[in-house]
Amino acid sequence: MRVQFDGRAFDYQTLRALAYTTYGGAEPGEVFVTTARISGGDTEAWHTEWRTTAERVERSASRAADAGHDRTARGAFLRAHTYYRTAEFFLARDDPRRRPAYERSRECFRAALDRLDTPVERLDVPYEDTELPGYLFRPAAPGDPDGPQPTVVCLGGFDSLAEELYFLCGVPEALARGYAIVLFEGPGQGAPLREEGRTARPDWEHVVGPVLDHLEGRRGIDTGRLGLVGVSFGGYYAPRAAAFDDRIGAVVAFDHMHDLWRASAAESPLLARLFARLPDAVVDAAAALGERTSVESRWLMENSRWVFGVETAAELQRTLRTYSLTDVADRIECPTLVLAGEDDHFVPLSLASEFESLVSGPTTLRVFTTEEGAGEHCQLGNLALAHGELYDWLDGVL
Structure with missing residues (x-):
């Protein structure tokens, strides 16, 4: 679009x-x-x-x-x-x-947030030797305000902030349906990256786990009805956590991102295979040329160095290969929703079907089209449609 x-x-x-x-x-x-x-x-x-x-x-x-x-x-x-x-x-x-x-x-x-009509709580989640920042939103629904509510934990990806997830995850829509919703940032994102220099890690079950620990026993949170939504590169992080943590009752890959290297190589797979065999110096020189000629290439390389804590394109190639769910997707047994756009310029549609086939539990794939105005990455042309599908599905499984 x-x-x-x-x-x-x-x-x-x-x-x-x-x-x-x-x-x-x-x-x-x-x-x-x-x-x-x-x-x-x-x-x-x-x-x-x-x-x-x-x-x-x-x-x-x-x-x-x-x-x-x-x-x-x-x-x-x-x-x-x-x-x-x-x-x-x-x-x-x-x-x-x-x-x-x-x-x-x-x-x-x-x-x-200070002027919202619904209760909001700032979170500081204990994590290793620090804390992860987040927000907990509660629905202003009739009935017992302390009663257990189904809860959605939403996390971002390569460049999103927890604050942005308010819109990208449709927090107002979730609240209107009676969900409590948690937004947070982990290593490689937002404040942990900017303020502490904490770079990304592939084993995000060790990031999501402390968040779920922090929610257990908290007033109004029904951890027996817990959904996890991962946006963009979070479409890798969230399913990865679901593969190792059975507290997650449902997971949404919004969009799917189950193999980061193959997604990044999708536009030129032959060239990517060639570069994987070339000496590091050649790979770095080619990447430097791309950065000089393309705003998108320059941003992708600059942000990748920052997020993943690498300095060269050759290092980045090797790092991206560690972000794959191919060998662990069969451990995902909870209901899984895979969202994809037919015009997604970050992730090829073919990988969505492949990911769906790898998951052991019940899986639903929803492909959004150009005609719907939702074919782009994360359906950024028709969030109302995407969130309707997402929360309708969560209503059914939670």
């Missing part, structure tokens, strides 16, 4: 911001007047213009808050969060502007 830019990287990130209109995380007019000021491929203008819009909307939010107009303030803070996050996106990991943009994004989101 092309929105505005010819280049895929800028266009998809525009669609990503625009998609959050569904839950008040953006407004089309604000998105389009911002992108109209940006030339394709100009990452400096991308940061400057999105930050300009974010600052303007945040000022509007603050004025509304000072005047006691909490509903107006809440909406503007949510939009400012999205625009600051988008401004940060293409900055290098060591760019001094990156951390402030991230912090403003997070603070705007939290300012909006």
Whole structure:
């Protein structure tokens, strides 16, 4: 789905911001007047213009808050969060502007949470020698507020923030259906990556496990009806956890990402096989050339170095091969929903069917189409449709 830019990287990130209109995380007019000021491929203008819009909307939010107009303030803070996050996106990991943009994004989101109609609790989950940050949202439903509620734990992937998952996982929709919902960040994501330098790890059962431990015995959480939703690269993390933790009653790969190396090599499989045999120096030189000629290649390499804690393309090749569910998918026995888009430019559709066939438990595959406006990665063109399918399915299994 092309929105505005010819280049895929800028266009998809525009669609990503625009998609959050569904839950008040953006407004089309604000998105389009911002992108109209940006030339394709100009990452400096991308940061400057999105930050300009974010600052303007945040000022509007603050004025509304000072005047006691909490509903107006809440909406503007949510939009400012999205625009600051988008401004940060293409900055290098060591760019001094990156951390402030991230912090403003997070603070705007939290300012909006203070004005929500439903209870929200900030979480600090014990993990190894630190804590993982997260949020627990409870439905404002009639009846016993302390009674056990089916719970959805949602996690992101390669570049998402816990705050962004409010829109991407459809928290308002989950709450309206009576679910408690948890959003959190692990190593290689959000605050753990930015503030502590904690890089990604393939064995995410050791990340999800402490989160589930933290929820056990907590007021209002029914751990007997527990769903796990993994978004984007979280479509690897969540099923990986489900393969090793039988507390997970249902798992959703949204989108599927069961073999990261094969997904990354899908556009040029012959070239990928060749590169796997070449000396490291040749692989690194080819990657450097790609970074000089393509915004998307430059961002992918820069973010991969940061997220995975590697420095060279050759190292990255070897690291990506460790992120595969091929040998453990048969351990997944809980009901599994696999979501896929026919236009997904990150993960080939063929891998969705393959993953479905590997899972031992009952599996449902839903392929979204171009015609539905949901064919892109994570259905960022029709989140209302995707979330309807996702939560209808969870209603049935939980």
